[in-house]
Amino acid sequence: MSALILDGRAAAARILDDVRARAALRAEAGKLCPTLAVVRVGDDPPSVRYARQLERTFRGAGLAVRLEVLPPTIDDDGLAALLRALSADASVHGILLQLPLPAHLSRERAAEEISPDKDVDGLTPLNAGRLFLGRGLPFAPATPLGGLELLHHYGIGIAGRHAVVVGRSDVLGRPLALLLLRENATVTICHSRTPDLPRLTRQAEILAVAVGRPGLVTGDMVAPGAVVLDFGINVVAGSVVGDVDFASVAPLAGAITPVPGGTGPMTAAVLARNTLTAAERQDGRAAP
Ligand code: NAP
Numbered sequence: 001m002s003a004l005i006l007d008g009r010a011a012a013a014r015i016l017d018d019v020r021a022r023a024a025l026r027a028e029a030g031k032l033c034p035t036l037a038v039v040r041v042g043d044d045p046p047s048v049r050y051a052r053q054l055e056r057t058f059r060g061a062g063l064a065v066r067l068e069v070l071p072p073t074i075d076d077d078g079l080a081a082l083l084r085a086l087s088a089d090a091s092v093h094g095i096l097l098q099l100p101l102p103a104h105l106s107r108e109r110a111a112e113e114i115s116p117d118k119d120v121d122g123l124t125p126l127n128a129g130r131l132f133l134g135r136g137l138p139f140a141p142a143t144p145l146g147g148l149e150l151l152h153h154y155g156i157g158i159a160g161r162h163a164v165v166v167g168r169s170d171v172l173g174r175p176l177a178l179l180l181l182r183e184n185a186t187v188t189i190c191h192s193r194t195p196d197l198p199r200l201t202r203q204a205e206i207l208a209v210a211v212g213r214p215g216l217v218t219g220d221m222v223a224p225g226a227v228v229l230d231f232g233i234n235v236v237a238g239s240v241v242g243d244v245d246f247a248s249v250a251p252l253a254g255a256i257t258p259v260p261g262g263t264g265p266m267t268a269a270v271l272a273r274n275t276l277t278a279a280e281r282q283d284g285r286a287a288p
Contacts, residue, residue: 004154004255006229008146008262011153012269016061019272023062026279034279035064036094036120036271037086041079041105042072046233047098054096057268063275066092072102079105080113087115093282094120094275099171117282120274122175131178139274144176146266147208147229147257148183156206156227156255159184164200166190166217166243167210172231176208197221209243219248228256231263 023034036058038051055065068082079101086092095118101107116126122141130138151158163185167173177187190200198221201207209217210231222228232243242259250256257263 003228003250003253005250006150006154006255006257006262008150008257008265011150012146012265014153015149015266015269015273016057019061019063019269019276022276022280026276027062031283032091032093032279033062033064034093034276035066035091036096036275037066037068037089037092038096038098039068039070039079039082039086040098041070041074041101043069044098044100051098054268054271058272058275061272063272075104076106076109079110083110083113087113087118090282092118093279094118094271096121096271097123117285118278120271120278121171123171128170128175131175131182134178134182139278140179141171141175142270142274143172143231143263143267144179144210146270147176147231147263148179149270150229150257150263150266151206151227154255158206160186161205162186162188162203163206163208164188164190164204165208165210166197166201167208167212167231169210172210173208176210176231180206180208211243213243214241215243215245217244217249219245219252222249222253224252225254228253229263230257230259232259233264 040047051067058065086095095114097110111123114124116124119127119139122139127138130136131140163180165173165177168189168191177189181187188200190197201221202223204226206227208229212232214234214236228244228249230242230244234241240260
């Protein structure tokens, strides 16, 4: 068996085509350009690279990014003041707080300061709570949502299938499990205290790995025909690799995301779409 390669670049391009068309209609109607404020404290290199990628993706789709970089000496009050100002600024439609924050800052407090209407990466307790309760259409974190969209793009069914999620971070594994549940998968969540991980991963019809450990999942841990989503981004000897050992898993999986080029490109595309949606919802509210 040879796995179907789930091409995140192609799926992201399709989302961005739709965003570009919707953004062009807004521009013709004289509406504000949908704008994402990217807030970073300091110069964490992966965060700098991610912001550049977002700038390129947004520009290509007719959207804008406003970068706000705070010095690493900023305190919780200073960060909160910026997030409050952006939340009140009508020319900003989405807010992305880049993580990780320096250790002296409270990510929980910062998340409370973002307007839920502009929380396009699903960080606020209100949006996370709505996702947990399955209420309405909250903004969900872009990376796990992008993974699901990739399955949709390829017409891969989710309902009724056993999905095993490895990782339970609040930006990735946990919301991914909730999104899969929302689509009627039967979900198992694994983490660092899970004994005998291979026993569980071998039961997965959909296996999603979001850990940050290169090569954690190997061929002997995957059932033949499983759909494998690899969210890991790890730099090994100068190359980006995932959490799944592609060489041993791809020959037996039914479908698999490559790294790079799988789940990664979906994140920026989903953020762009969420920012456009936020702008459209804010227009609706601003209307007389
Ligand atoms: P994180 O906050 O460090 O969380 C890692 C999770 O993995 C934790 O829940 C941890 O369990 C679990 N874990 C650690 N070792 C394990 C093991 N041996 N077996 C099973 N579970 C284990 O990381 P994250 O932010 O979720 O990111 C995970 C990966 O995704 C990283 O490589 C990151 O770079 C990547 N990422 C990708 C994208 C993208 O666009 N594709 C976006 C964001 C992040 P405990 O909870 O018990 O500690």
